[in-house]
Amino acid sequence: MSYEAPLRDMQFVLYELLKGDEVLPALPGFEEASRDIMDAIINEGARLTQNVIEPTNAPGDREGCHYDPESKSVTTPQGFKEAYQQFAEGGWTGMSAPVEYGGQGMPHLLNTVAEEMMCSANLSLGMYPGLTHGAVNALLGYGTDEQKDYFLPRLISGEWSGTMCLTEPQCGTDLGLIRTKAEPQADGSYAVSGTKIWITGGEHDLTDNIVHLVLAKLPDAPKGSKGISLFLVPKFLEDGSRNSAFCGGLEHKMGIKGSATCVMNFEEARGWLIGEPNKGLQAMFVMMNSARIMVGIQGLGIGEAAYQVSRDFAKDRLQSRSLAGPQAPDQAADPIIVHPDVRRMLLRQKATIEGCRALAYYTVMQLDISQHSDDEDARERADDMVQLLTPVVKAFLTDEGFFCANDGLQLMGGSGFTQDWPLEQFVRDARITRIYEGTNGIQALDLVGRKMGMNGGRSVKRFFGMVEGFLKENADAPYADQVKAASEKLQRATMWLMQNGMSDREQAGAAATPYLRLFALTTVAFFWSRMALVAQQQLDGGTTESDFYQSKIRTGQFFIDRILPQADALLAEIESGKDSLMALTAEQF
């Protein structure tokens, strides 16, 4: 029942599909990222997550976090602290952080593989170091040298952790409504006052200090989102004194119960400005962009964990006979994996997870190229892809991660619903990933409202260019015709949006979610074609792993036959426009 890191599939994507062992070491700064080193890191990550992290998952869910109103402190579930310590001591918190601040300077892609394993093994525990990454990125991008020298080594070593404090009772999506205030002080610091809610890792016992990155308004700030600044507010100040940033309580919630979701009260807490006044959202987006990809990886990780449990169950559970006649005549019944409807649920998980892994790892490799290549054009091209695909990765992988967990639970019947099996926890844990870090509806608006038109539509044109280029060079690649047809539908939807969504923003809003899904299905189909081509070449070359490669081609075929056809319905939904959505008055609901 326990998690086994899907190393073979990870390596397939890393090396055989993306050629990461050639591309990454050729980038300045990543010379050491050879296949041997990457394999060693991934194998060690598998050992840690399987043996140390995963055993804390179910007990952590049952126990949850504890709040002590007296001391305003939070204790994480038993075993979390020891597991986190091993994680930090192993250097995992600083895997892709710069060497000059104590990190290991490895590619983000490698960190992403480790994150996937962590999220499969224990999503709640993975949240604590996950949020710290965002704080590190914001400081790297916008901190002063002094701030970087003091905070970064401690955050990167995992000795301290970070938070992202945006949400307030009256403001979630619409950050322009923030009320938290920051008053300038004579010594150059700020007194930060206000209440933040739902703050992940706002208070806990895993690290010695917690560094809060807080959005607040200066006294003379312009109204709305243009008047927001970012402040760094540590729990303990440099002289060791306690800052007045206190946890007011824990949220009682559906899932990720081992992750402390806190109300945070800032009572004239000492803080320091990060970046320029009133430009806080810009800095926050640096944190959010990497965090959004990470949340997509959470969906992937949970989906994989759910698939593994339900797959093993489907092979064990005996119920009814196959429609084609008994398959295990010496047993009382056949294993349920013989039934087409059970296979539908299993294959849907397998086909989307493997396709999503390719999409996510590709996107993160573009992030590495965009930050490390010495070729300006290559950096720009890679950045275009990262910008365009980030909302797709966040929304599609978290939607699918949840659907996989749900399918896994359904496949297991009543067993899936009980606490004897981890599926009910996976479903509860996966649900939040579609909401936080910008709901998936907001990701869709980001795709159609910002990313599509960015640089005169350059990213989207490059995306279509990439698909067309592949199809031209590989006209006989598996599923090439279906990928071409899907790409044409996506182009038609893109044209529709350009013609209708620019003049009428409600049309863009109405099309956004089906458009993002159509985009994701087309992209994943494209990666399936590329993966199946690699597999076909291996089979033609007489590989000794014919089962693995045959399974790839067959799984890809399932995606093309039974998932990609949704593209037609999505296109029809987009082209139906906003009328039926907007026709009812509020009273008619």
Ligand SMILES: Cc1cc2nc3c(=O)[nH]c(=O)nc-3n(C[C@H](O)[C@H](O)[C@H](O)COP(=O)(O)OP(=O)(O)OC[C@H]3O[C@@H](n4cnc5c(N)ncnc54)[C@H](O)[C@@H]3O)c2cc1C
């Ligand atoms: C467990 C958990 C952990 C969290 N961790 C953090 C954290 O660490 N830091 C932090 O700052 N926040 C955190 N959050 C808050 C989270 O990011 C917000 O819940 C999320 O951004 C949505 O905001 P909201 O809940 O206020 O929903 P609202 O903004 O009120 O939205 C409600 C609904 O309206 C939709 N909607 C809103 N505006 C639009 C629009 N313009 N167009 C279309 N639809 C729209 C939304 O998609 C949603 O469906 C956490 C939340 C939870 C539950």
